[in-house]
Amino acid sequence: xxxxxxxxxxxxEGNVAEVSLExxxxxxxxxxxxxxxxxxxxxxxxxxxxPALIFPYGVDVVHLADHPELFPYxxxxxxxxxxxxxxxxxxxxxxxxxxxxxxxLAPRISSAMQCGLTADCTSLEIGxxxxxxxxxxxKNLLYQIRPAxxxxxxxxxxxxxxxPQMATxxxxxxxxxxxxxxxxxxxxxxxxxTILKDEYFAVRILDRHIEQNKINIKSxxxxxxxxxxxxxxxxxxxxxxxxxVLGGEVGATRAxxxxxxxxxxxxxxxxxxxxxxxxxxxCGISGAVQHRAGMDQSAKIISIxxxxxxxxxxxxxxxxxxxxxxIVPKMIKYYxxxxx
Amino acid sequence: MSFRIIVLAKQVPDTRNVxxxxxxxxxxxxxxxxxxxxxxxxLNALEMALKVKDQIKGAEVIVLTMGPTRAAxxxxxxxxxxxxxGYLITDRKxxxxxxxxxxxxxxxxxxxxxPCQMVICGRxxxxxxxxxxxxxxxxxxxxxxxxxxxxxxxxxxxxxxxxRRLERGVETVESTYPVAVTVHGSADSCRPRISKLxxxxxxxxxxxxxxxxxxxxxxxYANRPYLMIDEWTVDDLDAEQGRLxxxxxxxxxxxxxxxxxxxxxxTFLTSDDRDVESxxxxxxxxxxxx
Ligand SMILES: Cc1cc2nc3c(=O)[nH]c(=O)nc-3n(C[C@H](O)[C@H](O)[C@H](O)COP(=O)(O)OP(=O)(O)OC[C@H]3O[C@@H](n4cnc5c(N)ncnc54)[C@H](O)[C@@H]3O)c2cc1C
Ligand SMILES: Nc1ncnc2c1ncn2[C@@H]1O[C@H](COP(=O)(O)O)[C@@H](O)[C@H]1O
Numbered sequence: 001x002x003x004x005x006x007x008x009x010x011x012x013e014g015n016v017a018e019v020s021l022e023x024x025x026x027x028x029x030x031x032x033x034x035x036x037x038x039x040x041x042x043x044x045x046x047x048x049x050x051p052a053l054i055f056p057y058g059v060d061v062v063h064l065a066d067h068p069e070l071f072p073y074x075x076x077x078x079x080x081x082x083x084x085x086x087x088x089x090x091x092x093x094x095x096x097x098x099x100x101x102x103x104x105l106a107p108r109i110s111s112a113m114q115c116g117l118t119a120d121c122t123s124l125e126i127g128x129x130x131x132x133x134x135x136x137x138x139k140n141l142l143y144q145i146r147p148a149x150x151x152x153x154x155x156x157x158x159x160x161x162x163x164p165q166m167a168t169x170x171x172x173x174x175x176x177x178x179x180x181x182x183x184x185x186x187x188x189x190x191x192x193x194t195i196l197k198d199e200y201f202a203v204r205i206l207d208r209h210i211e212q213n214k215i216n217i218k219s220x221x222x223x224x225x226x227x228x229x230x231x232x233x234x235x236x237x238x239x240x241x242x243x244x245v246l247g248g249e250v251g252a253t254r255a256x257x258x259x260x261x262x263x264x265x266x267x268x269x270x271x272x273x274x275x276x277x278x279x280x281x282x283c284g285i286s287g288a289v290q291h292r293a294g295m296d297q298s299a300k301i302i303s304i305x306x307x308x309x310x311x312x313x314x315x316x317x318x319x320x321x322x323x324x325x326x327i328v329p330k331m332i333k334y335y336x337x338x339x340x
Numbered sequence: 341m342s343f344r345i346i347v348l349a350k351q352v353p354d355t356r357n358v359x360x361x362x363x364x365x366x367x368x369x370x371x372x373x374x375x376x377x378x379x380x381x382x383l384n385a386l387e388m389a390l391k392v393k394d395q396i397k398g399a400e401v402i403v404l405t406m407g408p409t410r411a412a413x414x415x416x417x418x419x420x421x422x423x424x425x426g427y428l429i430t431d432r433k434x435x436x437x438x439x440x441x442x443x444x445x446x447x448x449x450x451x452x453x454x455p456c457q458m459v460i461c462g463r464x465x466x467x468x469x470x471x472x473x474x475x476x477x478x479x480x481x482x483x484x485x486x487x488x489x490x491x492x493x494x495x496x497x498x499x500x501x502x503x504r505r506l507e508r509g510v511e512t513v514e515s516t517y518p519v520a521v522t523v524h525g526s527a528d529s530c531r532p533r534i535s536k537l538x539x540x541x542x543x544x545x546x547x548x549x550x551x552x553x554x555x556x557x558x559x560x561y562a563n564r565p566y567l568m569i570d571e572w573t574v575d576d577l578d579a580e581q582g583r584l585x586x587x588x589x590x591x592x593x594x595x596x597x598x599x600x601x602x603x604x605x606x607t608f609l610t611s612d613d614r615d616v617e618s619x620x621x622x623x624x625x626x627x628x629x630x
Contacts, residue, residue, distance in 0.1 A: 012508065072511075075475075075485055100507045104487045107472035111443060111479035114583075116590035119470040129594060143594065154597045162590040203484045203515045206501065210509035222629060246629050258380075271469045279628050289599050300628055301604075302619070314603050318619060322611030330613065334620045339630045 002092040003037040003061070004030050005164065007082065007105070008054060009097050010044040010071070012210045016053060019097030019171040026124060026174040027095055028058035033126045034092060034140055037061060041085055043078050045071040051187050058179040065190040069201065072208065073101050076200035079108045084195050086113055086164060093142050094164035095124075097171060098271075106168050115162035118144035120270050121169050122293045129158055141165065147270050147289040154289065172218050172274035172294075215249070215265045222248025223277045225268055225295070228255035229284020229305065230324055236261050238328045239283060245335055251275065253291050269294035283324045287312025304328070343399040343497065344456035345389045348446055348477065349382035349418065351411040352467045378414045381462030383530035385523040389460045390422045390531065391492050392500075400424045402456075404449055406434060406442060412546045415569050419541040420533040425566065427453075428546050431573040436586030439468075443476030445584060448577040450481060457517040458500070463488055463524050471522070478520035486513055488524040546571045 006027045009017040024040060031038040037060040042050055044066065051062045065081045086094065086109065094109070096102035098120055110117035123145040129138040141158045142165040148155035159165045217223060224243040226236055236250070243250045251268040252261065268275055270290040280298035285291065287303075287310055295301075296315055303316035304327050313319040320327055353374035386403070393399040403418040405411050406429040415426030429449050437445065450459060459481070464471035471487075478485035486502050493501040493512060501514045505524045543560060546569045550557055561567055574584065582588055609615040624630040 075487075079479075100488060103471050104475060104485070107439070107470075107475040108479045108485070110440065110472070111476035114440065114590070116438060116440060117470075117472060118591060119468070119472065144591075147599075148593075148596060154599055156594040156597070157591050158594045159590045160592060203486060203513050203519070205511060205513050207512040208509065209511075210506070213508060279623065292599075300623075303606075308608070313606055316606050317604055318609060319606045320609045320611060320616065320619070327611050327616060330611075330616045331620060334617045335624075335629070338617075338621060339624055 002034075002090060002163075003039045004034065004093040005086070005089070005091040005095070006038070006040045007094070007096045007102065008040045008042045008050075008062075009099060009101055010042070010047070010050070010073075012072070014044075014046070016050060017097055017099065017171075018176070019099060019102075019169070021054070021057060021176045022171065022174040023095045023097060023169060024054060024057040024059060025177040026169075027093070028177075028179055030093060030124065030126060030142070031058075031060075036092065039063065039089070039091070041065070041082055043070050043081055044073075045069075051185070055183050055185045056178045056181050057176075058183055060185045062185060062187045063190055064187055065192060067192050067196070069196070072205065074201070074203060074205070075104055075108060076203070077196055078105055079112070080195050080197070080200055081190060081192070082109050083112045085190065091164040094166045096166070096168045098168040099171070102168055106166060110166050113162075113164065115164060115166060116157075116159040117166040117168070118146060118157045119168050121146045121167045122173055122270055124167060124169070129160060131160065136160075142167070147293055170271070170274060215263070217249040217251050217266060217268070217275060218273055220249035220275070221277050222246045222279045222281075223251045223268075223275055223295075223298070224248055224281045224283065225251035225253070225285060226256050226261065226283045226324070227253040227285030227291075228259060229286075230256060230261060231284070233261045235325060238325065238332070242281070242328050242332050242335075245332055246279075248277070248279070251295075253285055253288075282312050282316065283328060285312050286310050287315070343396050344453065345392055345399060345401045345458045345460060346450055346453060346456050347382070347386050347389045347401060347403045347418070347423065348459065348461040348473070349386065349403055349405050349414055350379045350462075350465050351376050351405065351407050351414045352379045352465050353377075355466050376410065376413070378417055379462050379465045381464060381523060381525050382414075383462075384525055384527040385460045385462045385521075386418055386421060386423065387528050387530040388489065388492055388521065388523050389458070391528075392458065392495050393422070395495050396497060402427065402453060404429065404446065404453075406430070406437075406445055406449075409546065409548045412549060412569050416541060416544050417533075419544055420538045421531055422534065422537065426544070427570045427572055429572045429577075430548075433574045433585050436589060437584070438589035438591045439470055439472040439476060440590060441584055441586075441588040443473045443480060444588065445577070445579070446473065447477050447480035448579055449572060450477065452572075452577070455518070457519075459483075459518070459520040461520070461522045463522045474520060474522035481518070481520065483518045483520055484515055485520045485522070486515060487522045489521045490524050490527045541567065543567050544569055
């Protein structure tokens with residue numbers, strides 16, 4: 001059965017990662033279009049409660065690898081389980097979350113399977129392809145769609161020849177959807193005795209410190225986002241103040257993060273977080289396609305920019321032409337004066 | 341004991357400073373407008389390699405880069421900071437490589453330089469942000485990987501302890517050799533050029549670069565062979581041809597679309613007090629804030 005496979009990631013707390021639920025939801029739709037099964041691989045320890053949680057997303061088969069040595073995540077044993085499974089099951093499509101685990105694991109698998117891997121897709125579709133040189137026709141390929149390097153272009157990537165067709169997707173890009181509370185699938189336990197070898201445990205974990213999720217911009221209703229035009233981490237303090245009075249969070253572009261103005265956790269866009277707040281205030285942001293990919297679903301967008309022709313203005317409901325350092329303090333002041 | 345560290349480094353267009361002239365009118369990239377730089381996280385990788393070298397007597401740092409002739413620039417840059425030697429893997433047949441074909445090519449080059457204890461890469465290259473090549477090279481070599489390295493805790497002739505940066509925390513791991521490491525941008529930044537090394541290595545060239553020189557380097561190179569940056573082409577690697585370049589790249593670009601901006605009816609405001617105030621009032625009135 002040439003199924004759609006999703007790697008189901010288990011969080012530090014032993015829950016299913018949000019991104020995995022999102023990918024299962026997307027995977028179900030892709031499987032419907034391909035008239036095939038949605039299968040998932042679940043690797044860790046003490047996972048008995050998990051399959052019941054994920055079947056409602058339309059999962060037909062859970063491949064379960066449960067072993068004390070499989071939690072916390074380590075590259076080689078997890079990779080070995082998946083490579084063994086993929087070689088037996090020959091998936092059509094394989095999706096991974098673009099998390100620190102998924103981005104460690106997926107390239108290892110793609111290398112072993114000698115197949116392509118597209119990072120940070122912002123959309124996945126099924127479609128056909130006619131190779132112009134050979135006139136060969138390929139039916140039902142996975143279109144892996146992502147902004148391409150450098151600017152306002154969106155590339156559609158395909159893997160005509162190799163299987164599985166692999167992609168990673170950031171958290172928040174796909175929507176979570178339960179298809180049926182009573183959806184029932186099968187559990188297949190993976191026999192680990194022949195798969196796990198001592199040498200896979202060569203990297204030993206000596207110590208781990210996991211912090212609570214401090215910053216949660218994904219669920220904020222109001223986001224005050226700053227770009228390179230904000231100028232400094234000192235200037236970002238204004239944005240924090242505005243976010244605080246509005247009850248929102250601060251986001252940023254990659255240029256602002258690279259410049260060291262704020263933490264990487266705040267990056268919004270194709271290679272950061274995807275957000276859909278009620279209000280998005282873009283301060284000193286030009287609006288590159290990689291950034292817009294993470295925020296263009298916001299209900300209302302305000303752009304504050306010195307450049308009337310900044311691309312972000314085209315998707316903004318309001319554009320204030322002027323400097324961030326002048327306008328943001330005014331917004332704080334008037335909001336304080338006019339709200340109770 | 342010989343201890344060899346191979347650093348994989350890439351020259352990339354500086355996508356962080358994409359100015360207005362970086363895009364052509366037709367929406368494609370104007371590569372000429374983007375300066376070519378040492379991929380930032382590869383500098384963190386080089387620093388980690390140099391730290392290992394500082395602590396292990398007789399250790400050598402070799403820089404490998406795959407790219408056009410011009411990419412030799414970053415090999416020289418690495419030598420100014422303490423790398424011992426560089427190899428440029430360059431051939432038209434490598435053009436169009438995706439990460440799988442790139443990692444296969446780099447793997448073949450690393451294989452020629454074995455035995456080595458550590459292969460150190462950047463986490464990701466800023467032209468694609470894929471972070472795939474490091475783990476793929478590690479898989480092909482059949483060695484373990486430590487990704488997102490942030491700190492070299494301890495290193496000895498038989499094992500290394502590294503702190504890794506995870507999404508929500510840190511993890512300290514230990515590994516024997518050989519091991520592949522990918523280094524995160526939060527690791528120590530690279531030491532600056534050392535003037536002694538700059539003087540020593542400024543004439544380092546590849547064969548192709550030497551052909552373009554007007555000055556005669558024959559005598560200099562006879563006395564100081566380390567100045568030669570070796571150039572390897574397909575013929576120097578024991579490759580399955582079908583796994584190289586465009587034909588060895590399973591990912592194909594089906595099409596490129598210009599983004600059609602869904603223009604909203606944007607209301608333009610000035611920074612005037614009244615404009616800002618009326619906007620805030622409207623947002624409060626619509627219960628979007630407040
Ligand atoms: C593979 C890849 C992945 C990427 N992923 C992401 C991602 O996830 N998220 C992301 O954001 N980017 C991403 N990028 C980078 C993206 O292409 C842009 O470079 C980046 O978004 C630009 O950030 P910016 O708008 O802050 O900076 P700039 O493009 O430099 O824009 C600064 C803006 O500020 C304005 N300005 C200047 N001074 C002032 C002032 N005083 N007051 C008001 N306005 C002012 C300017 O007019 C300009 O419009 C990625 C790039 C690549 C190649
Ligand atoms: N052409 C190349 N030459 C040398 N090293 C490379 C090359 N491409 C990628 N790398 C290494 O692999 C890392 C990850 O690259 P990427 O998968 O493209 O994000 C980089 O930081 C480099 O260390």
